[in-house]
Each structure stands twice: as structure tokens, then as C-alpha cells.
Amino acid sequence: MIDDVIKNEAGNYFPTREQYDALVAELHKSGYEYCSDLCAVDYLQHFDRPLPAGVVAERFEVVVNLTSVKMRSRVRIRVQVPESDPTVPTLFYHYPGTEAMEREAYDLMGIVFSGHPDLTRILMPEEWEGHPLRKDYSAERVPVQFKHSPAIR
Amino acid sequence: MQAEAEFSKETFEGPQEMTEREFTAPRELTVEEGAVLRLAEGVVVDAGDIDVEISDDETMIINMGPQHPSTHGVLRLMMELQGETVLRTKPVIGYLHTGMEKTGEGLSYIQGSTNVTRMDYLSPLHNELVFSLATEALLGVEIPERATWIRMLMSELNRISSHLMWMATNGMDLGSTSMMIFGFRDREMILSFFEKVTGLRMNHNYIRPGGVAADLPDGWEDDILAIAQTIPGRLDEYNDMLTGQPIFKERTEGVGILTQEQALALSATGPVLRSTGVAWDLRKSMPYLAYDQVEFDVVVGSVGDTFDRYAVRLAELRESVRIITQILDKMPSGPYRVLDKKITPPPRKRIDESMEALIHHFKLFTEGIKVPPGEVYVAIESPRGELGCYMVSDGSSKPYRMHIRGPSFVNLQSLPVMMRGGLVADAVAIISSVDPVMGEVDR
Numbered sequence: 001m002i003d004d005v006i007k008n009e010a011g012n013y014f015p016t017r018e019q020y021d022a023l024v025a026e027l028h029k030s031g032y033e034y035c036s037d038l039c040a041v042d043y044l045q046h047f048d049r050p051l052p053a054g055v056v057a058e059r060f061e062v063v064v065n066l067t068s069v070k071m072r073s074r075v076r077i078r079v080q081v082p083e084s085d086p087t088v089p090t091l092f093y094h095y096p097g098t099e100a101m102e103r104e105a106y107d108l109m110g111i112v113f114s115g116h117p118d119l120t121r122i123l124m125p126e127e128w129e130g131h132p133l134r135k136d137y138s139a140e141r142v143p144v145q146f147k148h149s150p151a152i153r
Numbered sequence: 154m155q156a157e158a159e160f161s162k163e164t165f166e167g168p169q170e171m172t173e174r175e176f177t178a179p180r181e182l183t184v185e186e187g188a189v190l191r192l193a194e195g196v197v198v199d200a201g202d203i204d205v206e207i208s209d210d211e212t213m214i215i216n217m218g219p220q221h222p223s224t225h226g227v228l229r230l231m232m233e234l235q236g237e238t239v240l241r242t243k244p245v246i247g248y249l250h251t252g253m254e255k256t257g258e259g260l261s262y263i264q265g266s267t268n269v270t271r272m273d274y275l276s277p278l279h280n281e282l283v284f285s286l287a288t289e290a291l292l293g294v295e296i297p298e299r300a301t302w303i304r305m306l307m308s309e310l311n312r313i314s315s316h317l318m319w320m321a322t323n324g325m326d327l328g329s330t331s332m333m334i335f336g337f338r339d340r341e342m343i344l345s346f347f348e349k350v351t352g353l354r355m356n357h358n359y360i361r362p363g364g365v366a367a368d369l370p371d372g373w374e375d376d377i378l379a380i381a382q383t384i385p386g387r388l389d390e391y392n393d394m395l396t397g398q399p400i401f402k403e404r405t406e407g408v409g410i411l412t413q414e415q416a417l418a419l420s421a422t423g424p425v426l427r428s429t430g431v432a433w434d435l436r437k438s439m440p441y442l443a444y445d446q447v448e449f450d451v452v453v454g455s456v457g458d459t460f461d462r463y464a465v466r467l468a469e470l471r472e473s474v475r476i477i478t479q480i481l482d483k484m485p486s487g488p489y490r491v492l493d494k495k496i497t498p499p500p501r502k503r504i505d506e507s508m509e510a511l512i513h514h515f516k517l518f519t520e521g522i523k524v525p526p527g528e529v530y531v532a533i534e535s536p537r538g539e540l541g542c543y544m545v546s547d548g549s550s551k552p553y554r555m556h557i558r559g560p561s562f563v564n565l566q567s568l569p570v571m572m573r574g575g576l577v578a579d580a581v582a583i584i585s586s587v588d589p590v591m592g593e594v595d596r
Contacts, residue, residue: 033417036532037541039556046547049526063543065530069417069431072438076530097420100566108254123247123595132255139255 001026008052012076020079021089024064028094032066032075035095038102039063040081040109044135059083062111064091064098081111090116108133171214171231171243211235217580219248225322225584226591230568237576242569246562249595257555261521262288265552267358272557273593274355275318278311279535280593281360283557286441287531287542288362291524294496298443299487300364305442306377306480307350307359308533309473313384314343315536316466316473319588320391323463326585327404332395339387346376362522363497364490374481381478388470396464405460409571409583412457419567423538423560424469425587428454428461435534447479459579459586466588496522521550537561537588559593 005023006014015023041061043049051057058080066075081088090113091098102113103122110131113119121128130137218229227248233241257268269284270277282304289296296304317340324332344354349370351357359366395401411421413429426433434451436444452468454461490497498517499510524546532541538560545554564587571583 034420034422036420036539037530037543037556037558039543039558041528041545041554041556046553049547063528063530065541065543069433069438074439074530095420096418097563097566100562104562121247123250125247132252139252139259 002030006052006054010076012078014052014055014078014080017079017081017088020077021091023077024066024091024094027066027075027077031070032068034067034069035064035091035098035101036067036074037063037065038091038098038105040105040111040133042109042133042135056080060086060109060111062088062105066095086110087112087114089114092116107131110134170245171233171241173214212240219245225589228565228584228589228591228594230580230584232572232577232580234577237578239572239575239577239580242572242580244565244568246565246591246594249591251596253596254555254557257552259551261550262362262524262552263518263521265555266361267356269555269557270356270358271592272559272596273535273537273540273561273590275590276308276311276315276536277356278307278360279533279540280557281358282308283531283533283535283540283542284555285360285362286533287529287544287555288522288524288552290529290531291527291544291546292362292496292522293525294363294491294493296364296491297488298485300489300491301442302480302484303365303369303489304360305444305447306369306477306484307347307365308442309476309480310343310346310380312536313380313470313473313477314340314347316470317343319466319536319585320470323585324395326581327401329395329401332391335387335391339384342380342383346373346380349373349376361490361497363493364488368489377477377481381474381481384474385471388467392467396467402460404579404582405463405586406458407456408459408579409575409586410456410458411567411571415570416457416567419570420563421538421567423534423536423564424462424465425538425564425567427452428465429457430455435532435539439532441531441533446483447476449473449476459582462586523548523550524552532558535560537590537593538564557593557596559596561587561589561591562594562596565589565594 001022005019008014013023041063042059043057043061044059047057049057060081060083062079062081064077066077079088088111090102092102092115100122102116103119105111106113106119107121107123108131124132212233212235214231214233216229216231219227229245229248231243231245232239253268253272257265260268266281266284269280272280317336321333321336321340324336347357348354350373351359351366411425411429413431416426416429416431422433430453432451432453435441437451449472452465452472454465494513498514503510504514526546526548528545530541530543532539539558540560541558543556543558544552547553568583568587572580575583
């Protein structure tokens with residue numbers, strides 16, 4: 001399975017969204033005990049960035065850094081996520097520690113992690129509109145959206 | 154009101170708060186706890202263990218925070234209680250979110266360290282360090298030896314000051330007011346040294362891409378010697394004051410236990426992970442700077458309870474003192490920053506003499522450093538755990554994306570596991586033992 005996934009010279013994996021979950025499961029079994037970091041990048045202006053042959057550039061990338069305590073090594077996984085359907089499977093069931101990180105990526109970048117147990121906003125207020133870290137979300141021209149006192153639910 | 158609700162429906166994904174048991178399906182409860190507890194495949198979750206049977210009449214959801222002195226800032230915890238016992242906990246964060254990652258995309262690499270230093274305000278130098286290391290990794294520059302050792306000295310001192318601050322607030326949370334006074338007193342000594350070197354007590358902007366902002370002042374050895382001679386004696390005092398003390402032991406031993414498997418599964422790092430017995434310290438296992446040239450031990454615990462987390466930090470203070478004494482002997486001479494005019498500004502004197510230096514200075518502060526395209530993940534050991542920086546450059550003078558992996562942000566996820574089945578009174582001790590800094594959690 002791992003051999004099917006495209007790799008670049010630096011040793012980063014570039015799985016498709018279908019391969020992503022299985023690849024992480026495989027790496028988890030092979031000794032990568034914990035997930036250091038999960039974040040998303042919006043490459044709106046850079047569809048021409050260097051990628052290994054066979055990888056189609058999409059607007060978003062989900063970047064996962066896994067770490068192995070035993071082997072003292074790290075591995076990076078970069079998944080291409082299209083703008084039209086920004087969905088990737090959740091890693092929660094392999095690494096429960098990605099719960100907050102995936103919520104953060106959803107909140108700020110709008111990536112939907114299917115199967116996540118509690119995909120809600122984490123840093124921004126619940127009623128916030130839009131996903132602030134996207135490149136088409138202007139930083140300064142948006143009036144601050146204050147959260148009013150919550151209504152009875 | 155109604156119209157507003159309609160308008161924001163598109164991105165509204167439901168409340169962040171904890172839902173009541175009645176509205177939480179048993180399957181969700183099992184997921185919430187079963188997956189986190191990382192049961193082996195095939196093991197069925199015992200319904201009794203997950204307490205799905207308890208009805209809402211017996212439980213109560215209370216808020217702790219965001220305004221609560223012992224939550225270390227604006228951490229809000231929603232706790233489901235049955236009597237005095239905590240069943241479920243959910244940290245609700247974001248009250249201090251200021252969008253620093255977004256801000257970072259608008260600042261050049263020279264301005265960037267001013268931004269990141271404000272994230273974890275108790276260890277600002279570590280934030281600057283990880284940002285600078287990431288920038289330098291993209292630039293591919295070698296840092297002069299002296300700069301590396303100054304960085305190491307400053308970050309170890311910062312670890313001491315941060316841990317002392319933790320000792321102080323932890324003492325406060327557990328009712329030892331004298332510990333708070335003592336902790337602040339000793340931290341003061343280090344902060345005045347920082348003030349001497351960097352000009353500021355917090356948010357230094359001292360470690361910058363390319364080296365450090367200024368050389369150490371004359372007589373810095375005496376200050377370090379004074380620190381290295383005072384702190385160990387004081388630590389003995391604190392050891393006498395807290396470690397064997399019955400009330401302190403009662404309140405910490407066996408409270409908030411986290412196992413090795415849970416800690417790794419939850420991506421916990423730093424003292425929280427080491428207290429469970431995993432000898433994982435990035436200074437040792439993936440050395441950066443010159444940590445492979447100094448001698449120190451990685452301190453681990455055995456049980457993973459609140460007491461172990463205290464003991465690990467206390468012993469780490471001694472190790473840090475050991476490191477700074479070695480740095481005192483080994484500090485090399487030489488330039489304190491890269492002498493590449495495209496990366497660091499020329500010395501002030503040169504600007505008056507040379508037109509070329511003036512141009513370089515002007516270009517550097519208007520355009521900034523041009524960093525070649527690429528992406529990099531750099532991680533260092535901050536007092537709270539693995540502090541990572543994922544940086545993407547597109548060749549311009551501003552980072553295209555700068556993501557900071559905050560250790561407290563990730564460590565907070567282990568709170569629900571530690572709290573489960575404990576008492577409300579222990580909650581304060583457990584929160585304190587994780588040492589969250591909300592500036593970094595919310596960024």
C-alpha cells in the first residue's frame with residue numbers, strides 16, 4: 001500500500017484522498033506513535049507550485065506530520081483537497097490527538113473532516129461567517145463580528 | 154434576531170458547548186470516550202464504564218471559567234458532574250483568539266518574530282527560536298557558533314523562568330501562597346537578566362532570523378554565575394517545602410493519571426508525556442542548536458499523575474541549570490549573527506560611512522528578506538512540549554503560510570481523560586499540572 005503512494009525526494013507522501021486514510025493507518029502500524037501536527041494550507045495563488053509527477057495541484061493541502069518515538073523520525077503527508085469539495089476523512093480514529101487540530105483546520109480553513117465526532121468551530125465564535133485563514137478572506141476590511149448573548153436553545 | 158440566525162446558517166455548525174446527556178446519543182458518548190481511551194481492536198466498550206446509563210436528572214453541567222483565577226487565563230471548562238465526581242469535561246477555548254497566524258502572513262520575516270513572541274508569553278524566546286529556525290531552514294543559512302550558543306543560553310534561562318512561574322502558580326492553586334511569592338522572586342532574577350540583554354522583560358524580539366539582535370552585555374558571566382549558584386539552593390528549599398508535605402501529596406498523588414498509551418494517542422508532549430515514562434525530549438532525541446554538545450538528563454516520571462508532572466518540572470529546572478553552567482564554559486567567541494547583508498542589517502556605524510551599507514539597511518527594512526520557495530516543519534522543545542512551526546514560502550519576503558503547533562493547545566485535549574472520575578476539587582490541580590498558556594492555545 002505504502003509503495004503505491006507518490007513520494008518526493010524529501011520523503012514526503014502525496015496520497016490521494018482515497019489513499020489518505022489507509023496510508024495513515026499503515027504508518028501508524030509501522031511505528032509512528034503520535035501525530036505532531038495537522039494543518040491546512042490554502043494555495044490559491046500557487047497552483048503551479050512544485051509537486052512530484054502525477055500529483056494534481058488543488059487549492060487546499062492538508063499537511064500531517066507524524067512522529068515516531070522509537071525510530072526518532074518524522075514523516076510528512078500532504079493531501080490535495082479541491083475547492084469544490086473540501087472533504088477529507090478524519091484521522092481521529094487513528095490518532096485521537098488530531099481532534100482539536102482538525103477542528104482548528106475546519107474553523108480557520110474550512111476543510112471538512114468526514115467522520116469527525118464533533119466538528120464545530122474551536123477558535124472563532126460559533127456564528128462567525130467564513131473561514132479566516134483562506135486567502136480570499138481579507139484580513140482588515142471585515143468588521144469584527146461580536147457574539148451576542150446566546151438565545152435559549 | 155431571527156433574520157441574523159437565518160443569515161449565518163450557512164457556516165453555523167452548531168454550538169461548541171457540551172451537550173446534555175439526553176441529546177448525546179450513547180454511540181457518541183462511546184466515541185467521545187472510547188476512541189480517546191484507545192481500546193485495542195475488537196474490545197467492546199463496557200457500557201458501565203462509559204456510564205451511558207446515567208440520566209440527566211442525576212448530573213449537572215457547570216462552567217468553570219472563562220473568568221476563573223485558577224484556569225490560567227481564559228480557559229473555559231464545561232464539566233458534567235454527578236455529585237462531586239466529574240464524568241465528562243470539555244474545554245471550550247478561543248476567548249483569546251487574535252488571529253496571529255493570519256497576521257503573520259502579512260508581516261515580513263523581519264517583523265515576524267515580533268508577532269510570534271506574543272503567542273506563548275511565558276516562553277517568548279522559544280517562539281522566536283522556532284520561527285527563526287524555520288526561516289533559516291528555508292534560507293539554508295548556517296548560523297555562527299556564538300549565535301547558536303547565545304540562543305541556547307537564552308532558551309534554557311527562559312525554560313527556568315517559565316518553570317519557576319509554573320511552580321508559583323501551581324503552588325497558588327494548591328494553597329501554598331508562599332510558593333507563589335518565592336517563584337516570582339526567583340523568576341525576577343532571570344527577567345532582569347533578560348532586560349539587561351534584550352531591553353525587555355517579555356516579548357523580547359531578541360532571537361531573529363539570522364542570529365540574535367545583540368551580543369551579550371559585558372559581565373554577563375557574573376549574572377549567569379549568580380543565577381546558577383542561587384537557583385539550585387532555592388530548589389532544595391522548594392523541595393523541602395512541597396515534595397514531602399502531606400497536604401501537597403494528598404492533593405497531587407494519584408490525581409489525574411494519564412497512561413503512556415493515552416498520552417501518545419492524544420499527542421501530548423513535554424512534561425505531560427515525560428511524566429508517564431516516555432523519555433521523549435526533542436533536545437535529546439532530535440537535537441537542534443548545540444544540544445548534542447552539552448550534557449543533561451531527560452527526566453521521566455513513572456505514574457503519570459499530577460505529582461509526577463510536578464516532580465519532572467522540578468528536576469528539569471536542575472537540568473537547565475546544569476546546561477547553563479556548561480554554556481558558561483563553552484561559549485565561543487565570534488559574530489553573533491550572520492554577516493550576510495541580505496539577511497541581517499549592517500552595524501549602525503557602517504551606515505554613516507558607507508552608501509552600500511545604507512542601501513542594504515534600507516532594502517532590508519522596506520523589502521525584507523527574500524526567502525526561497527519551499528515548505529518546512531521545525532520543532533523544538535519548549536517548556537510545555539513540542540513547539541512546531543510549519544512554514545510555507547512562495548519566494549516573497551512574507552511567509553505564505555505560518556502555522557504554529559502550540560504544545561498547550563494539543564495538551565489541553567488530555568484534560569478530559571485526566572479529569573474523568575476525579576473530584577471537582579482536583580480539577581484545579583490537574584489544569585495547573587498541564588501548564589496551559591492561553592495565549593498559545595488560542596493564538
